[in-house]
Amino acid sequence: MGSVYCALVHHPVVDRQGDEVTTSVTSIDVHDIARSARTYGLQGYFVVSPIEAQHLVVQRIVDHWCSGAGKARFPERGEAIALVRLCESIDEAMARIEAEEGHPPRLVATSAKPGPGRSSYAEEAARLRTEDRPTLLLFGTGHGLSDGVLRRADVFLDPIEGPSEFNHLSVRAAVAVTLDRLFARKSLANDPI
Amino acid sequence: MGSVYCALVHHPVVDRQGDEVTTSVTSIDVHDIARSARTYGLQGYFVVSPIEAQHLVVQRIVDHWCSGAGKARFPERGEAIALVRLCESIDEAMARIEAEEGHPPRLVATSAKPGPGRSSYAEEAARLRTEDRPTLLLFGTGHGLSDGVLRRADVFLDPIEGPSEFNHLSVRAAVAVTLDRLFARKSLANDPI
Numbered sequence: 001m002g003s004v005y006c007a008l009v010h011h012p013v014v015d016r017q018g019d020e021v022t023t024s025v026t027s028i029d030v031h032d033i034a035r036s037a038r039t040y041g042l043q044g045y046f047v048v049s050p051i052e053a054q055h056l057v058v059q060r061i062v063d064h065w066c067s068g069a070g071k072a073r074f075p076e077r078g079e080a081i082a083l084v085r086l087c088e089s090i091d092e093a094m095a096r097i098e099a100e101e102g103h104p105p106r107l108v109a110t111s112a113k114p115g116p117g118r119s120s121y122a123e124e125a126a127r128l129r130t131e132d133r134p135t136l137l138l139f140g141t142g143h144g145l146s147d148g149v150l151r152r153a154d155v156f157l158d159p160i161e162g163p164s165e166f167n168h169l170s171v172r173a174a175v176a177v178t179l180d181r182l183f184a185r186k187s188l189a190n191d192p193i
Numbered sequence: 194m195g196s197v198y199c200a201l202v203h204h205p206v207v208d209r210q211g212d213e214v215t216t217s218v219t220s221i222d223v224h225d226i227a228r229s230a231r232t233y234g235l236q237g238y239f240v241v242s243p244i245e246a247q248h249l250v251v252q253r254i255v256d257h258w259c260s261g262a263g264k265a266r267f268p269e270r271g272e273a274i275a276l277v278r279l280c281e282s283i284d285e286a287m288a289r290i291e292a293e294e295g296h297p298p299r300l301v302a303t304s305a306k307p308g309p310g311r312s313s314y315a316e317e318a319a320r321l322r323t324e325d326r327p328t329l330l331l332f333g334t335g336h337g338l339s340d341g342v343l344r345r346a347d348v349f350l351d352p353i354e355g356p357s358e359f360n361h362l363s364v365r366a367a368v369a370v371t372l373d374r375l376f377a378r379k380s381l382a383n384d385p386i
Contacts, residue, residue, distance in 0.1 A: 028221050032363040039362050040355035076361045161378045162233035168269045169232050169369065170225045176366035177373045184370075185354045 001129055003043035003101055004183075006137040006175065007093050008033055010049040012146040023141040025054045030061050030084060031077075032172040033139075038080035040179035043134075045083045046093040055086045090138065090149065097134050105136035109153035110178060111144050112167045118158045121181040127155070128182060139175055194322055196236035196294055197376075199330040199368065200286050201226055203242040205339040216334040218247045223254050223277060224270070225365040226332075231273035233372035236327075238276045239286040248279045283331065283342065290327050298329035302346035303371060304337050305360045311351045314374040320348070321375060332368055 008029055011022035030047060037045040047058050064070045065081040087093045090107075098104040108124065128135060138145060138153065150156060159167060160177050169177070201222055204215035223240060230238040240251050257263045258274040280286045283300075291297040301317065321328060331338060331346065343349060352360060353370050362370070 032366055035361055035363055036366050038359045039353075039357060039366075041357045076359070079359065080361065160232075160373070162372070163376055163378055164232060164234045166228075166231045166269070166272065168228055168273065170228055170365070172363070172365055173225055173229050173232075173369035176362065176369045177377075179355070180353070180370045180373065183356055185356055 002103075002132050002134045003097075004041075004128065004135045004137065005044045005046060005093070005097055005105065006033070006037055006042055006139065006179075007046040007048050007090060008171065008175075009090060009138055009140050009145060009149070010047075010051075010054070010142075011089075012148060013140045013142040014144055014146050016143050018143070020146050021142060022050060025049055025058055026141075027057065027061055029141075029172060030058055030081070033175050034080040034083050035077075036172075036176045036179050037083050040183040042083065042179070044085050044097075046085050046087050046096075046136075048087055048090055048093060050088045058084065058086055093136060097136060101134040103133050105134040106131065106155065107153045108135055108137045108155040108157060109145055109150050110137065110139050110157050110174065111150065112159050112169070112174070113144065114159050115156075117156055119155045120158055121178075124155055124157060125182050137178065139171055139178075141171055195296075195324050196290075196327045197234075197321065197330065198237045198239060198286070198290055198298065198327065199226070199230055199235055199332065199372075200239040200241050200283060201364065201368075202283060202331055202333050202338060202342070203240075203244075203247070204282075205341060206333045206335040207337055207339050209336055211336070213339050214335060215243060218242055218251055219334075220250065220254055222334075222365060223251055223274070226368050227273040227276050228270075229365075229369045229372050230276050233376040235276065235372070237278050237290075239278050239280050239289075239329075241280055241283055241286060243281045251277065251279055286329060290329060294327040296326050298327040299324065299348065300346045301328055301330045301348040301350060302338055302343050303330065303332050303350050303367065304343065305352050305362070305367070306337065307352050308349075310349055312348045313351055314371075317348055317350060318375050330371065332364055332371075334364055
């Protein structure tokens with residue numbers, strides 16, 4: 001199995017009207033998604049934003065937990081936050097993965113919207129088990145990844161659906177559920193069909 | 194299947210040292226867990242805190258999204274937040290469920306710690322499908338539900354485990370994963386074993 005990374009994308013994403021925008025970084029996303037990424041064995045978590053001032057905010061969080069006062073109080077928080085990597089674009093994340101792994105990553109996109117050409121979680125989990133290349137899982141903020149990103153993806157996962165028609169999970173919840181479906185230590189007994 | 198509720202418990206929970214404490218309400222927990230509860234078809238989401246001043250904070254969030262300026266901008270947010278119910282104790286949550294449903298709820302406890310007597314998610318999902326009584330899923334803040342709560346539970350679910358030994362998911366992520374494992378619309382194709 002190749003290394004798996006995730007990226008929280010703040011640009012290019014769309015707003016409620018479908019227009020391409022850049023969203024602000026939310027500090028709780030840095031924490032929660034780092035903790036989920038660490039729990040499910042990911043190699044790194046890219047926070048993707050073209051806005052340099054936002055990088056400073058994220059870097060302060062990283063410094064606090066990885067080398068500052070937070071490290072002594074909650075060392076396991078730093079262990080998760082250490083996965084965070086700041087970058088300006090999806091292309092930069094891909095280039096950095098290629099530099100480390102010797103191969104560009106497969107791109108796996110996620111969306112809350114149903115549509116054609118989606119992959120099930122079981123199919124993607126099976127691919128990940130036999131795949132030597134690295135994989136980058138892409139999660140959009142705002143109202144989701146822009147069409148240009150979706151067109152570049154090698155795999156496009158099914159939306160997460162509960163028993164209701166409501167599909168407005170937070171991105172923090174969506175990342176946790178996606179990673180659980182792909183990477184949880186599962187036994188038949190723990191896996192209701 | 195009986196109605197299912199969840200509760201985010203701020204007392205009685207334990208701190209890092211295992212001492213019983215009361216934690217503060219975190220506003221993002223109100224949002225994220227309401228959205229997850231709505232996605233997975235829960236009947237209500239109890240925010241349990243004995244501190245009245247904290248109730249005022251939560252009530253302001255509820256009012257903003259269910260009848261204030263937020264309702265017009267993001268109606269689906271209000272649809273989720275409408276599930277939020279404030280109460281002072283687990284006993285009050287149970288009494289309110291009993292008053293509505295005509296039967297006290299089964300108590301299902303969660304913990305990040307492994308131990309004896311745990312139930313798998315598959316077992317609990319199967320019980321939920323055939324159970325007529327209401328069910329209340331309990332999630333602890335801080336370092337988890339106190340022993341007194343755990344002893345009262347009818348069911349104690351397995352901890353959520355990824356492929357790593359790291360078990361510090363945020364409570365927001367843990368709720369999302371638990372609800373997904375118990376209630377997601379699943380097909381064999383979407384369910385990697």
